[in-house]
Amino acid sequence: MYEDLFETLRGDHHDIKDSFQRLRLEKDPSERVKRLYELETKLLPHMIAEERTLYPALHEKEEARDDALEAAAEHNAVRLVLRDLAETPANEEIFSAKVKVLEEMVEHHVHEEESAIFDNVRRSLGSSEAAEILKRFRDEKVNTPCQPAEGKGWHGGY
Numbered sequence: 001m002y003e004d005l006f007e008t009l010r011g012d013h014h015d016i017k018d019s020f021q022r023l024r025l026e027k028d029p030s031e032r033v034k035r036l037y038e039l040e041t042k043l044l045p046h047m048i049a050e051e052r053t054l055y056p057a058l059h060e061k062e063e064a065r066d067d068a069l070e071a072a073a074e075h076n077a078v079r080l081v082l083r084d085l086a087e088t089p090a091n092e093e094i095f096s097a098k099v100k101v102l103e104e105m106v107e108h109h110v111h112e113e114e115s116a117i118f119d120n121v122r123r124s125l126g127s128s129e130a131a132e133i134l135k136r137f138r139d140e141k142v143n144t145p146c147q148p149a150e151g152k153g154w155h156g157g158y
């Protein structure tokens with residue numbers, strides 16, 4: 001049952017990776033804005049759903065708490081860089097560099113999630129709990145508007 005949850009998360013990560021590639025390869029400024037919006041519509045609901053379901057469940061388990069906090073802190077860092085990118089005119093030379101920085105941050109985060117966080121799920125949560133998280137994760141994604149979740153997401157209490 002863990003695999004259903006992992007497959008859903010991996011599928012989202014794959015879509016996010018594809019969106020980054022499309023954004024990175026796009027050179028036309030007005031198309032870049034569309035590609036950036038497309039990335040946001042994939043990245044933000046995924047992050048918010050993790051913050052409302054998976055991370056709090058892991059935070060409750062003492063042995064998984066540090067990794068859950070680190071993942072939440074990485075989400076916050078991603079939001080800051082994403083906001084900076086969204087405020088950068090798409091015709092500026094530095095736009096591509098900022099895309100690259102954000103992409104590398106997200107790649108690092110995804111790697112940690114698919115290793116340390118998945119290990120924590122297997123170790124600390126029961127399979128029925130994982131199934132429940134998957135159900136709630138899907139519901140949250142459907143119900144989450146594509147907005148930065150300032151003050152709404154789970155930030156590990158800081």
Ligand SMILES: [Fe+2]
Nearest residue numbers: 009046050113
């Ligand atoms: Fe994720």
Ligand SMILES: [Fe+2]
Nearest residue numbers: 047050071113
């Ligand atoms: Fe995440």
